[in-house]
Each structure stands twice: as C-alpha cells, then as structure tokens.
Amino acid sequence: MAAPLPEFLGLGTQKGGTTTLHRLLEQHPDxxxxxxxxxxFFDQNHDAGEGWYRNHFANAQPDQVCGEITPFYLFHPDVPxxxxxxxxxxxxxxLLRDPVERTISQLFHARKxxxxxxxxxxxxxxxxxxxxxxxxxSLQKHSxxxxxxYLEQLDRxxxxxxxxxxxxxxxxxxxxxPESIWQKLLxxxxxxxxxxxxxxxxxxxxxxLGDRIDPALxxxxxxxxxxxxxxxxxxxGIEWEWT
Numbered sequence: 001m002a003a004p005l006p007e008f009l010g011l012g013t014q015k016g017g018t019t020t021l022h023r024l025l026e027q028h029p030d031x032x033x034x035x036x037x038x039x040x041f042f043d044q045n046h047d048a049g050e051g052w053y054r055n056h057f058a059n060a061q062p063d064q065v066c067g068e069i070t071p072f073y074l075f076h077p078d079v080p081x082x083x084x085x086x087x088x089x090x091x092x093x094x095l096l097r098d099p100v101e102r103t104i105s106q107l108f109h110a111r112k113x114x115x116x117x118x119x120x121x122x123x124x125x126x127x128x129x130x131x132x133x134x135x136x137x138s139l140q141k142h143s144x145x146x147x148x149x150y151l152e153q154l155d156r157x158x159x160x161x162x163x164x165x166x167x168x169x170x171x172x173x174x175x176x177x178p179e180s181i182w183q184k185l186l187x188x189x190x191x192x193x194x195x196x197x198x199x200x201x202x203x204x205x206x207x208x209l210g211d212r213i214d215p216a217l218x219x220x221x222x223x224x225x226x227x228x229x230x231x232x233x234x235x236x237g238i239e240w241e242w243t
C-alpha cells in the first residue's frame with residue numbers, strides 16, 4: 001500500500017513563526033509531520049516525483065493526519081499550481097508577520113547564515129536585479145522585500161483554491177495569544193481539541209541585530225510596504241500598528 005499524502009500544508013511565511021508552528025503540531029497525537037520540517041517538494045524537489053514525497057509520510061499511523069511545513073511554498077511562483085494538481089483538497093495555513101519586521105528579520109538571518117555579504121541598504125537595492133537574473137538561490141535567499149508583498153503571493157493561491165481551504169493568521173498572535181490561535185488551528189485542521197501542549201516553543205528567534213537597522217531604512221520599508229499593510233487589513237482583517 002502506498003504511503004499517504006499530506007492533508008494540510010504550512011505555506012509560510014519565512015521568519016513568521018513556522019518553526020514554532022511545526023513544533024506545536026508535532027506534539028498533537030493525531031498529527032504526523034516528517035522529521036525534517038521543510039520537505040521542499042513543491043518548490044525544489046518536485047522533479048523527485050510523487051513517490052519520493054509519499055516516502056516522507058511512510059511512518060504515519062493509519063489514524064494520523066499528515067502534514068508538512070515549508071515556508072518557501074508561499075513565495076515560489078510555481079508552487080500553487082503544483083499543489084493544486086496533487087493536493088486539490090489540502091488545507092493550508094499561512095502566518096503573516098508585520099512585513100517590515102519580516103523583511104528585516106530575513107535580511108539579518110541571511111547575513112548571519114552567510115547568504116548575504118552586502119550591507120542592508122545595498123542588499124535591498126540589489127534585490128530587483130538579483131531576482132530578475134533568474135538565479136534560484138536569489139529567489140529563495142535574497143527576496144527580502146518581495147516575500148513581504150503578501151497580497152501578490154496569496155492571489156496565486158486564491159485563484160486556484162476556495163477561501164475556506166486557507167487559514168490566514170497573524171504571526172504575532174501566535175506568540176501573544178497562543179491558546180486562541182491553537183484552537184483556531186485545531187478547528188481548521190479538523191483535529192481533536194487539546195490544550196496547548198506546554199510552554200510555547202520559540203524557535204529561530206532573532207539576536208536583536210535588526211533593532212540596530214538605520215531608522216531611515218526602516219521608514220523606507222514602511223513606505224514601500226504600506227500598500228501591502230492596507231491590503232491585508234482590508235482583505236483579512238489583519239492589522240499591524242506602526243508607531
């Protein structure tokens with residue numbers, strides 16, 4: 001008998017709490033998640049084939065709901081169609097973080113990991129040229145501002161999937177009101193209600209470097225992402241307060 005396919009996916013966003021989400025869901029007895037958080041099937045490993053993907057869920061128990069979380073799925077332009085072809089009924093979870101803070105967090109994460117050698121302002125200025133080059137590494141690693149333009153990314157999903165298959169959450173709420181978000185998540189995924197499993201695991205927390213970014217650059221990002229913030233507020237009722 002073939003191994004199962006996932007019934008739900010965590011689409012992103014990067015630096016939006018997806019690792020914490022994974023660590024919470026893996027503690028639910030009715031959930032099976034692969035040992036590796038990011039399978040990257042629908043983006044980087046699609047050519048490996050359905051059998052390769054199924055093997056990641058081969059150890060699931062018959063009564064468990066399978067899922068996987070790969071935050072590159074939200075941004076990669078080919079992923080929505082690939083998911084629709086293989087998993088048209090999948091339930092999908094999206095965590096949206098304040099887009100300015102997400103941009104800054106990804107930028108300093110890239111610098112910390114050695115993916116970025118340019119200074120913050122130079123890296124942001126180089127982003128359009130890098131993405132235009134078609135380099136797949138830049139698509140994933142240097143897409144700072146582009147990954148924070150949430151509406152364009154969600155449009156690609158909403159044209160293919162009914163709205164009820166997408167759960168859009170504010171990342172900050174996962175950490176400020178975790179019990180409420182946890183119960184919304186369980187209801188959406190049709191899982192047995194249980195209490196939040198212990199202390200909220202915080203993963204990949206920043207080291208504070210982003211707080212030292214030039215205030216003028218932060219203000220520039222707020223201007224560039226103001227349309228995204230307004231659109232997310234209008235469409236999903238999610239709001240971030242900028243002071």
